[in-house]
Every structure is written in structure tokens, then in C-alpha cells.
Amino acid sequence: xxxxxxxxxxxxxxxxxxxxxxxxxxxxxxxxxxxxxxxxxxxxxxxxxxxxxxxxxxxxxxxxxxxxxxxxxxxxxxxxxxxxxxxxxxxxxxxxxxxxxxxxxxxxxxxxxxxxxxxxxxxxxxxxxxxxxxxxxxxxxxxxxxxxxxxxxxxxxxxxxxxxxxxxxxxxxxxxxxxxxxxxxxxxxxxxxxxxxxxxxxxxxxxxxxxxxxxxxxxxxxxxxxxxxxxxxxxxxxxxxxxxxxxxxxxxxxxxxxxxxxxxxxxxxxxxxxxxxxxxx
Numbered sequence: 001x002x003x004x005x006x007x008x009x010x011x012x013x014x015x016x017x018x019x020x021x022x023x024x025x026x027x028x029x030x031x032x033x034x035x036x037x038x039x040x041x042x043x044x045x046x047x048x049x050x051x052x053x054x055x056x057x058x059x060x061x062x063x064x065x066x067x068x069x070x071x072x073x074x075x076x077x078x079x080x081x082x083x084x085x086x087x088x089x090x091x092x093x094x095x096x097x098x099x100x101x102x103x104x105x106x107x108x109x110x111x112x113x114x115x116x117x118x119x120x121x122x123x124x125x126x127x128x129x130x131x132x133x134x135x136x137x138x139x140x141x142x143x144x145x146x147x148x149x150x151x152x153x154x155x156x157x158x159x160x161x162x163x164x165x166x167x168x169x170x171x172x173x174x175x176x177x178x179x180x181x182x183x184x185x186x187x188x189x190x191x192x193x194x195x196x197x198x199x200x201x202x203x204x205x206x207x208x209x210x211x212x213x214x215x216x217x218x219x220x221x222x223x224x225x226x227x228x229x230x231x232x233x234x235x236x237x238x239x240x241x242x243x244x245x246x247x248x249x250x251x252x253x254x255x256x257x258x259x260x261x262x263x264x265x266x267x268x269x270x271x272x273x274x275x276x277x278x279x280x281x
Contacts, residue, residue: 001025001081003071008117012109018091019114020067021122023054024081027280046280053125053281056118057132057274058110059089060097060139060146063164067091070136074263079270084278085132088118094184096165097142098200101190107199110142111150125281132274133217134158136262137229140221141165141202144236147217149205156218158269161257163223163232168239170196170203172232203239210243219247220273222265224255248273 002025010017029045046052057080059070067089070076080087095106119126131154135143140162147157148168164180167173177185177192189200197204209216219240223233230251237249255261270276 001077003077005068010109010113012105012113015104017109018067019118020071020087020089021118022071022077022080022087023123024084024086026081027084028052052123053130054086054123055084055130055132055276055281056124057085057087057134057270058114058146059087060133060135060142061089061092062137062139063094065137070262070266073259074266076266079267083270083274083276084280085270085276086122086124088114088124090114092142094138094188096138096185096188097145098166098188100188102187107145107149111146111153115153127281128152129155129275130277130281132156132158132276134160134266134269134274135162136160136266137162137257138165140233141167144168144219145202147219148202148209149199151209151214151216154217156220156274158220158222158265158273159236160221160262160265160269161223161227161229161233162221162236163227163229166200166202167232167236168203168206168243169235170201172235172239173201173203176232206240206243206245210245216245218273218275219245220249220269221247222250222252222268224252224257224261226254226256227261228257 002023004021006019030048070089092106099105099107118124133143140159143157143159145166223230
């Protein structure tokens with residue numbers, strides 16, 4: 001697996017941003033010569049050539065984390081290599097993946113600028129069927145937000161132990177804002193007087209998709225049985241069911257809000273859930 005750390009100036013944010021990118025480089029070869037086997041077989045490999053494209057999984061990190069942690073704290077590198085996908089994880093601070101009330105446009109960055117950069121400068125396929133999201137913790141809510149507000153961009157979305165941030169259950173969001181003592185959460189969303197139907201109201205967009213018969217990504221939700229945020233995830237599950245969404249939901253026995261759960265379900269998402277081609281496209 002090839003690992004790259006790319007830093008660039010984001011126009012959407014007016015900040016320099018770090019992005020961690022992986023390529024399944026062991027799936028590629030520069031030669032057809034069967035004598036050049038080195039340590040492993042050339043069988044099944046694709047020749048380096050102009051214009052090759054890779055299916056791409058955007059990995060959305062959790063609160064207080066950065067773009068390197070999904071790679072450092074899980075076996076993502078191995079899972080992505082064997083499934084022949086590239087991964088992209090961008091540093092978004094504790095923005096909850098929204099265009100924040102205090103001025104930083106992280107939703108715009110994630111859905112407009114970042115894909116343009118990645119698909120222009122790297123071997124990332126621009127096709128909807130080749131783009132996916134896996135998010136955990138804060139990134140789990142972010143995954144639902146991006147997938148339901150911009151369904152034309154992604155084929156499938158995996159939300160792992162979300163619960164704090166934009167919620168499909170709008171009433172639950174208000175309850176969390178009243179009970180959770182997290183200043184950065186409140187500063188992100190600002191005044192809630194006009195929240196319902198606003199750009200932050202994920203429940204509004206979830207309902208709109210159903211009413212307008214909009215094609216949405218495949219949805220996968222999972223949470224640890226012992227996760228402190230489990231009940232909030234269940235509320236999102238119930239809200240999606242009430243709206244008529246078709247999705248997969250799991251609770252992991254004995255697991256909590258930690259890297260043991262996220263590693264296990266990162267593997268499950270890539271090996272089993274996402275509709276991957278597992279080849280160079």
C-alpha cells in the first residue's frame with residue numbers, strides 16, 4: 001500500500017489542509033515479464049498506465065482526531081489494499097462536517113472542493129458508483145449528512161457510532177443541544193431559532209429525498225452495544241425507518257465507542273458491505 005500525506009490551500013476554508021491518501025499499490029505492476037516476480041506473483045496485477053482509476057472511499061474521522069488516525073489506529077491500510085480501493089481522509093477539525101456558523105465551510109470543502117482536487121490530481125474515479133464514505137463517531141454523523149444532502153456523489157455510506165451532530169431525528173438534535181455541555185458543538189450550529197428546514201436539519205433532507213423520490217446511497221449503520229451514544233444512533237435508525245428508508249443496521253455485542261469497534265467494522269464495511277469491484281477501474 002502506498003501512503004501519501006498531501007497538504008494544500010483550500011479556497012473553501014482559506015486554510016491549508018492535511019489529507020492522508022492511500023493507494024493499493026501492490027495491485028499494480030510496471031512489467032509483464034514473468035521473471036520479475038520478486039516476493040510475490042504478478043498474477044492478477046494491473047499494469048501502470050495513463051488514465052487508470054481507482055474506486056475511492058472517503059474516511060471521515062471522529063471528534064478531536066485528525067486525518068492520520070484512521071490509518072494509524074486501525075488496519076485500514078490492509079483492508080483497503082486487499083479490496084483494491086484508494087482511501088482519502090481529510091482533516092476537518094471538530095467541524096461536524098458542516099458549513100459552520102462561525103464561518104468555516106467544511107461541508108462545501110468535503111462535497112465540492114475536495115472531490116475536485118482528488119479526482120483531478122490523483123487516480124480517483126469520478127463516477128458515483130465508485131465513490132463511498134465510511135465515517136465513525138463525529139464522522140458517522142458526517143457520513144449521513146454528506147450522503148443524504150449530496151446523494152448524487154456517493155454509491156454507499158457507512159455510519160459507525162454517530163450520534164452527536166446532525167441527526168435524522170431533529171427532536172433528538174435539539175435535546176442534545178440542550179443537554180450536552182460541548183461549547184464547540186454549540187458554536188458550530190449557532191442560533192437554533194431557525195434550525196428546522198435549514199442546511200443543518202438532516203431530518204428535513206432525509207424526508208425531502210423520500211418525497212421527491214431521489215436516489216440515495218446504500219446506507220449502513222452500526223454501533224457498539226456498550227457505546228454511550230447507542231441510544232442516539234437508535235433514534236436515527238428509527239427516524240430512517242419511519243421515513244421508509246431501506247438500510248442495514250447492526251449493534252456489535254460487547255463493543256463500545258472505541259477503536260476495537262471501528263477497526264472491526266472498517267473491515268466489515270470494506271470486505272462485505274460496500275459494493276466494491278475490487279479491481280482497477
